[in-house]
Amino acid sequence: MAGVPTPELAAAVSNAGALGSIGVGATNPSGARAMIEGVRARTERPFNVNLFVHAPAPRDSAREAAWLGALAPLFRSFDVEPLTALRTIYKSLVEDDDMLATMIKLAPPVVSFHFGLPSADAIAAFKSAGCVLLATATNLAEAQAVKEAGIDAVVAQGWEAGGHRGMFDPDAPDDQLGTMALTRLLALRSGLPVIAAGGIMDGHGIRAALDLGAVAAQLGTAFIACLESSADQAYRDALAGPNAHHTVMTHAVSGRPARCLRNRFTEWGEQTRLPSPGYPMAYDAGKALNAAAKATGESGFGAQWAGQGAPLARAMPAAELISLISAECEAHSSRH
Numbered sequence: 001m002a003g004v005p006t007p008e009l010a011a012a013v014s015n016a017g018a019l020g021s022i023g024v025g026a027t028n029p030s031g032a033r034a035m036i037e038g039v040r041a042r043t044e045r046p047f048n049v050n051l052f053v054h055a056p057a058p059r060d061s062a063r064e065a066a067w068l069g070a071l072a073p074l075f076r077s078f079d080v081e082p083l084t085a086l087r088t089i090y091k092s093l094v095e096d097d098d099m100l101a102t103m104i105k106l107a108p109p110v111v112s113f114h115f116g117l118p119s120a121d122a123i124a125a126f127k128s129a130g131c132v133l134l135a136t137a138t139n140l141a142e143a144q145a146v147k148e149a150g151i152d153a154v155v156a157q158g159w160e161a162g163g164h165r166g167m168f169d170p171d172a173p174d175d176q177l178g179t180m181a182l183t184r185l186l187a188l189r190s191g192l193p194v195i196a197a198g199g200i201m202d203g204h205g206i207r208a209a210l211d212l213g214a215v216a217a218q219l220g221t222a223f224i225a226c227l228e229s230s231a232d233q234a235y236r237d238a239l240a241g242p243n244a245h246h247t248v249m250t251h252a253v254s255g256r257p258a259r260c261l262r263n264r265f266t267e268w269g270e271q272t273r274l275p276s277p278g279y280p281m282a283y284d285a286g287k288a289l290n291a292a293a294k295a296t297g298e299s300g301f302g303a304q305w306a307g308q309g310a311p312l313a314r315a316m317p318a319a320e321l322i323s324l325i326s327a328e329c330e331a332h333s334s335r336h
């Protein structure tokens with residue numbers, strides 16, 4: 001997960017017996033190195049590093065201008081001059097040789113890919129470095145591409161999932177498969193071990209995923225409220241309040257579809273209906289708008305990623321959460 005997980009959170013999860021994860025899709029090679037070293041300083045157990053592998057979105061100056069024009073009144077409402085240009089604030093792994101070299105050198109035990117797949121050469125280099133490889137799929141065709149690329153296991157990300165939807169092409173038609181149908185489909189047809197993701201908040205959800213043929217489950221939203229996460233107080237309050245019952249898939253915040261707690265920004269996205277300038281250009285504007293809003297005490301423009309299970313989030317240290325989850329798994333399995 002990019003943004004919320006810290007080295008402290010990932011290490012606490014790994015130390016508690018699960019596989020902790022950090023996302024480095026929103027940082028550069030030196031930031032990624034610092035995060036990985038931060039995890040290694042806190043645990044000797046395996047952990048996962050997640051990379052964004054999107055096909056870079058083409059720049060479209062007309063779309064960008066229209067987007068900035070529509071956001072301008074919001075910037076002004078926070079007494080800030082509107083942005084006049086958008087930047088590509090994050091690079092995809094496919095165009096970032098420095099990031100690839102850093103990753104191969106640091107060789108995290110597990111590496112996962114989101115939004116697509118790296119080149120065959122990059123995959124071979126990760127494998128030679130000894131990394132176990134995972135990649136997200138949101139449908140069978142993506143899972144088949146994951147299998148053909150020689151990846152070790154597929155993450156079946158359902159429509160319920162919080163954060164960015166891992167679809168390879170954000171403009172392609174989306175069947176919006178839920179975690180249950182997708183997990184079963186990929187368990188039977190992908191030829192790969194399946195890790196179920198989306199809406200799983202506790203041991204009961206994990207058991208259900210295992211019953212569907214998954215070998216493991218990936219939980220994101222369940223960890224946002226953990227003490228070691230970097231979620232700010234407004235995000236934690238939103239997760240603990242009535243808005244947790246209302247998540248929406250929106251491209252307004254970052255330029256790619258992502259599930260977020262309903263807030264002023266997602267509402268703006270629903271009303272605007274403008275074509276997005278794409279990822280991560282829209283995110284540049286979104287981050288600037290959030291900073292301007294936060295400076296006035298308005299927290300409704302944050303990237304408050306969360307899945308449909310958000311109301312079930314539990315605020316506690318990660319080690320306690322893992323031990324509760326594993327007790328739930330065991331209690332559930334002893335009933336069978």
Ligand SMILES: Cc1cc2nc3c(=O)[nH]c(=O)nc-3n(C[C@H](O)[C@H](O)[C@H](O)COP(=O)(O)O)c2cc1C
Nearest residue numbers: 001002023114161162163198199219220221305307
């Ligand atoms: C705050 C947050 C950040 C996320 N960041 C990433 C990320 O950087 N890379 C990634 O592959 N998935 C990311 N995800 C998605 C998760 O990998 C996973 O698919 C999702 O959390 C599963 O659904 P759940 O949130 O309902 O548990 C993120 C999810 C959340 C909630």
